[in-house]
Amino acid sequence: MTDVGIDAIEIWTGKLKLDLAETFAPEMGEDPEKYTKGLGLYASSFPDAHEDIVTMGANAAHRLMERKGLTPDDIGRIDVATESAFDNSKPVSTYIAGCLEQVYDEDFHHANKGERKFACISGTQSLDDAYNWIKAGRNRGRSALVVATDTALYARGDPGEATQGAGAVAMIVSEDPDLVELSTEQGYGSADETDFLKPNQQFPSVDGKRSMQVYLARMREALEDFESVAGDTHPDDYAFIPYHTPFPGMVRKAGLLGYRHMIRGTEYEDDLADAIDRQPREDEFDEREDYEEAIRDYMDDLKSTDQYQEWYGEAVDPTLDISREVGNWYTGSVHIARASALRHAAENDLDVTGDRLLVGSYGSGAQAEIHAETVQEGWREEIDALDVDEQIRNRYDISFEEYEQVHDRHNHEKTVEMEAFTEPSGEFVFTGRGAMDERVYEYVE
Ligand code: CAA
Numbered sequence: 001m002t003d004v005g006i007d008a009i010e011i012w013t014g015k016l017k018l019d020l021a022e023t024f025a026p027e028m029g030e031d032p033e034k035y036t037k038g039l040g041l042y043a044s045s046f047p048d049a050h051e052d053i054v055t056m057g058a059n060a061a062h063r064l065m066e067r068k069g070l071t072p073d074d075i076g077r078i079d080v081a082t083e084s085a086f087d088n089s090k091p092v093s094t095y096i097a098g099c100l101e102q103v104y105d106e107d108f109h110h111a112n113k114g115e116r117k118f119a120c121i122s123g124t125q126s127l128d129d130a131y132n133w134i135k136a137g138r139n140r141g142r143s144a145l146v147v148a149t150d151t152a153l154y155a156r157g158d159p160g161e162a163t164q165g166a167g168a169v170a171m172i173v174s175e176d177p178d179l180v181e182l183s184t185e186q187g188y189g190s191a192d193e194t195d196f197l198k199p200n201q202q203f204p205s206v207d208g209k210r211s212m213q214v215y216l217a218r219m220r221e222a223l224e225d226f227e228s229v230a231g232d233t234h235p236d237d238y239a240f241i242p243y244h245t246p247f248p249g250m251v252r253k254a255g256l257l258g259y260r261h262m263i264r265g266t267e268y269e270d271d272l273a274d275a276i277d278r279q280p281r282e283d284e285f286d287e288r289e290d291y292e293e294a295i296r297d298y299m300d301d302l303k304s305t306d307q308y309q310e311w312y313g314e315a316v317d318p319t320l321d322i323s324r325e326v327g328n329w330y331t332g333s334v335h336i337a338r339a340s341a342l343r344h345a346a347e348n349d350l351d352v353t354g355d356r357l358l359v360g361s362y363g364s365g366a367q368a369e370i371h372a373e374t375v376q377e378g379w380r381e382e383i384d385a386l387d388v389d390e391q392i393r394n395r396y397d398i399s400f401e402e403y404e405q406v407h408d409r410h411n412h413e414k415t416v417e418m419e420a421f422t423e424p425s426g427e428f429v430f431t432g433r434g435a436m437d438e439r440v441y442e443y444v445e
Contacts, residue, residue, distance in 0.1 A: 002134070002135070002175050002176070003175065003176055003177065003181045004131050004134045004135055004173065004174070004175055004177065004181065004182060005131070005173065005174075005177035005179065005180045005181035005182045005373065005374075005376070006127070006171050006172070006173060006177055006179045006180050006182070006373075007068070007143065007171075007172040007173065007174040007177040007178050007179060007382075008064060008067065008068050008171070008172045008178060008179060008382050008385075009064070009169060009170065009171045009172075009179065009335065009339060009382070009386075010060045010061070010063045010064035010067070010169070010170045010386070011060060011167065011168070011169055011322075011332075011336060011339060011386060011388045011391070012056045012057075012059045012060035012063070012167055012168045012169075012170075012391070013045045013056075013166075013167040013326055013388070013391045013392060013395065014045040014046050014047040014048070014051055014056065014151070014165075014166035014167055014326075014395075015045075015047070015048045015051060015394075015395055015396060015421070015422045016045065016046040016047065016048055016395055016396050016397075016398050016402075016406060016421060016422075017043050017044070017045060017046070017392075017395035017396065017397050017398065018043060018044045018046060018164075018398055018403050019042070019043050019397060020032070020035040020036070020041055020042060020043055020044065020162065021033075021035055021036050021042065023397075023398070023399065023400050023403070024162070024400070024403070027400045028162075034162075035162060038249055039162055039163065039247040039248070039249045040247055040248025040249045040251075040252065040320065040323075040324060041162070041163065041247050041248065041323075041324055041327060042324050042325055043324075043325050043326070043327070044163075044164045044165050044166075044326065044327035045165050045166050045167050045325075045326040045327060045329075045392075045395065046151075046164070046165075046166050046398070046403070046406050046407075046410075047151055047166045047406075047410060048396070048406075048420045048421055048422050049406075049409055049418045049419065049420040049421075050420050050424055050429035050430050050431075051166075051429070051430065052086075052151065052410070052430050052439070053082055053084050053085070053086075053092060053149040053150060053151055053168070054092060054095040054096055054099065054149075054428070054430070054439065054441060055099075055427070055428045055429055055430055055441060056149050056166065056167060056168035057080060057082075057092065057096050057147040057149035057168040057170065058095075058096045058099035058100060058428045058441070059168070059427045059428055060147065060149075060168040060169060060170035061096060061100060061145055061147055061170040062099075062100060062103065062427075062428070063170075064145075064170045064171075064172060065100070065145075067385055068172060070143070070172070071104055071105075071106050072100065072101070072104050072106040072107055072108045072111070073106050073142075074142055074143055075108065075111050075142060075143055075144070075145050076110070076111055076112065076133075076139050076140060076142030076143065076144060077111055077112040077113065077114075077129075077130065077133060077139075077142075077144045077145070078093040078096060078097055078108065078111055078112075078113045078114075078144075078145045078147070079093065079113075079114050079115075079116060079126035079129055079130060079144060079145070079146050079147070080092040080093040080096060080113075080114070080115050080116070080126070080146075080147045080148075080149065081115075081116045081117075081122035081123040081125065081126040081146070081147070081148045081149075081331040082115065082117075082122070082148070082149050082150055082330075082331055083117065083119050083120065083122070083150060083198070083330050083331060084149070084150045084151045084152070084153075084202075084330070085115060085117070086412060086439070090438075091113060091114055091115035092115055092147075092149070093113035093114060093115055093147070094113055095439065095441065096147060097111070097113060098441070099428045099441050099443070102428075102441075102442065102443045103443055114129075116129070118363045118365065118367060119196065119330070119363030119364040119365050119366075120244055120246075120330045120331050120333060120334070120361070120362060120363045120364065121244070121331075121361045121362055121363025121367050121368070121369060122148075122331050122363060123146070123148030123169070123331035123332055123333075123334065123335055123361070124334060124359075124361035124369055125369075126146045126148070127146055127171065127173060127182070128186075129144075130144030130146055130173035131173060131182055134173065134174070134175060139175075141175075143172050143173060143174035144172070144173040144174070145170065145171075145172060146170070146171045146172075146173055147168060147169070147170045147171075148168065148169045148171075148329070148330075148331035148332040148335055149167075149168035149169075149331070149332065150165075150166065150167075150168075150329055150330035150331050150332060151166040151410055152164050152165045152166065152327065152328045152329060152330045153166075153202070153203060153407065153410060153411075154203055154204060154206070155203040156404075156407060158203070158204075158206065159206075159208050160204065160206050160208060162247075163246055163247045163327055163328045164327050164328065165326050165327025165328045165329050165330075166327075166329070167326055167329045167332055167336075168329075168332060169329070169332040169335040169336060169339075171335065177376055177378075178376055178377070178378030178379070178381070178382050179342075179375075179376055179378065179379050179382045179383075180338070180357065180373040180374060180375055180376060180379070181373060181374045181376060182371060182372075182373055183230065183371050183372040183373065183374075185226060185229045185230035185371065185372065186225075186226065186229075186369060186370065186371045187222045187223060187224065187225030187226025187227065187228070187229065187230075187369065187370045187371075188221075188222055188225050188367065188368070188369055189217070189218035189219060189220065189221025189222035189223075189224075189225060189367065189368040189369075190218065190221075190366070190367040190368070191214075191217075191218065191221075191366060191367075192365075193214050193218075193364070193365055193366035194207070194365075195207050195210045195211035195214045195364050195365070195366060196211045196364030196365065197364070197365060202411065202412045202413070211364055212250060212253070214364070214366045215244075215246075215250060215254065215362055215364075215366075215368070216253060216254060216257055218362065218366050218367060218368035219243075219254055219257070219258075219360055219362060219368040219370075220257060220261065221368065222360070222368035222369055222370040223258065223261060223360075223370055225370075226370040226371070226372075230372065232262075233261075233262050233358065234262055234266060235259060235262050235263060235268065235311050235315070237356060237358070238315060238355075238356050238357060238358040238372075239315065239341075239345070239350075239352050239355035239356065239357060239375070240315055240316070240318060240319055240338075240341035240342075240345075240352075240355075240357050240358075241255070241258065241315050241316050241319065241357070241358045241359075241360065242319040242334055242337035242338040242340070242341055242357060242359050242360070243255070243316070243319065243334065243337060243359075243360040243362070244333050244334040244337070244360065244361050244362035244363075245319070245320060245323040245328070245333045245334065245336075245337050246328045246333065247323070247327070247328060248320040248323055248324055251316060251319070251320060251337075252312075254360065255312050255315075255316040256299055256302065256303055256308070256312075257299075258360075259302070259308055259311060259312070260279065260298070260299060260302060264279055268307065271307065272302070272305060272307060275301075275305060276298065276301035276302060276305060277298070277301075279295075279298055280294035280295055280298055318340060318341045318344035318345075319337040319338070319340050319341040319344075320337070320340065321340045321343070321344060322336045322337075322339065322340040322343075322388060322392075323336060323337065323340065325392050326392065334359060334360070334361045334362075336388075338357065338359065338373075339383070339386065339388070341357070342375070342379055342383045343383050343386065343388070345379075345383075346380055346383045346384060352375045352379065353375055353376070353377050353379065354374065354375065355374070355375050356372050356373065356374055356375070357372065357373040357374075357375065358370065358372055359371055359372070359373055396421040396422050398421065402421070405418055406418070424444045425444065425445075426444070426445065427443070427444060428441050428442070428443050428444075429441065429442060429443075429444050
């Protein structure tokens with residue numbers, strides 16, 4: 001069977017930075033540690049005046065194609081995942097293809113293009129579509145370009161405002177990939193939920209606390225489903241566990257739940273039994289409430305054990321480094337978590353070739369998906385080629401007044417002229433609207 005997976009990735013962050021502790025917290029009358037310690041976020045990325053989901057996606061895709069020496073003839077499909085689309089008919093992938101055609105002699109006329117929607121999980125669903133297309137033998141030797149791009153903005157004053165972000169991740173999915181091979185086994189946890197939605201509106205209606213419960217419930221369901229096809233999971237099986245990361249504090253909760261599940265009935269649970277007893281089993285309780293309370297107490301104890309802390313520090317914490325600096329990128333979030341983990345491995349000279357990752361994707365509304373990935377030989381070269389640190393460092397640091405302007409500029413219901421804070425160079429930019437209200441882009445040398 002052919003190996004199929006992610007051959008290469010490129011990351012493009014919005015060029016503006018809002019410092020949450022220094023700039024946002026004081027204006028909100030909040031303790032900065034609510035952001036840095038509670039949510040686990042230092043800053044959010046925002047798009048400059050000339051940036052949007054198309055420019056960020058096209059810029060990431062262009063850099064990726066240049067780096068891999070690909071031209072449009074090498075690409076048989078372009079799938080864009082986003083929950084920030086501005087058109088209910090024309091997909092963002094056509095705009096991105098149009099941008100790329102400005103800089104290549106060839107075109108994408110024989111590439112299948114689409115747009116995937118299921119909140120943040122659609123980035124992973126697009127990877128699946130590409131994987132299935134190649135596995136089915138319909139790709140004619142070509143690769144798929146998958147782009148996850150979002151401007152994750154919340155209404156001013158919404159609690160979600162603390163977790164905003166903007167950026168794109170472009171990925172090439174191909175046979176014999178250089179970065180990671182995807183497992184055939186997958187697990188799903190999916191239910192009709194109204195925790196976070198955008199009924200024909202730009203900014204989401206969110207039930208924040210409930211959304212966190214739904215995330216955990218669906219993720220657990222997906223893990224059980226994954227285990228039903230792939231066998232029991234064990235903490236030692238995975239070098240890293242990248243989760244969808246709306247904010248690192250959410251992943252802290254998911255990591256603890258995942259660890260409890262994975263060690264149940266293993267030697268790890270036995271090792272801990274002297275210190276914190278064994279995990280409560282539901283059949284030991286007459287009332288469900290009593291069982292749930294016992295589980296909560298167990299988790300509190302588990303959280304502070306050295307065994308758990310060590311595992312979390314190695315397998316989960318390294319997935320959060322980029323997210324802390326850029327906020328929530330919705331469809332791209334789990335993909336920057338994977339990149340963050342592999343970047344950590346490169347920086348620490350860890351040899352992870354052949355190691356496995358357990359990837360937990362999530363989209364509100366709601367669905368979780370879990371699959372495994374195997375790190376390929378070419379991972380180091382691919383990760384070393386990323387310049388995400390430099391991009392993060394070079395962002396323009398906006399004041400609170402500038403933030404208010406930027407938020408208005410990207411509010412679809414407002415028409416706000418704004419001077420760009422950064423000078424575009426070697427990138428696609430948004431230049432205005434055409435006769436049919438279509439968005440217009442050009443490449444700036
Ligand atoms: N020092 C240290 N920690 C502090 C603190 C301080 N001074 N002040 C508060 N904290 C902690 C809190 O205890 C809390 O941590 P715990 O949950 O571990 O107790 C954390 O900081 C956040 O504080 P609050 O709960 O008071 O924050 P909030 O109510 O203002 O908002 C939120 C939190 C509900 C997540 C809000 O940001 C939100 O609505 N976000 C958008 C929805 C979201 O991201 N949901 C996640 C799951 S859904 C999903 O994943 C899809 C997606 O991408 C949107």
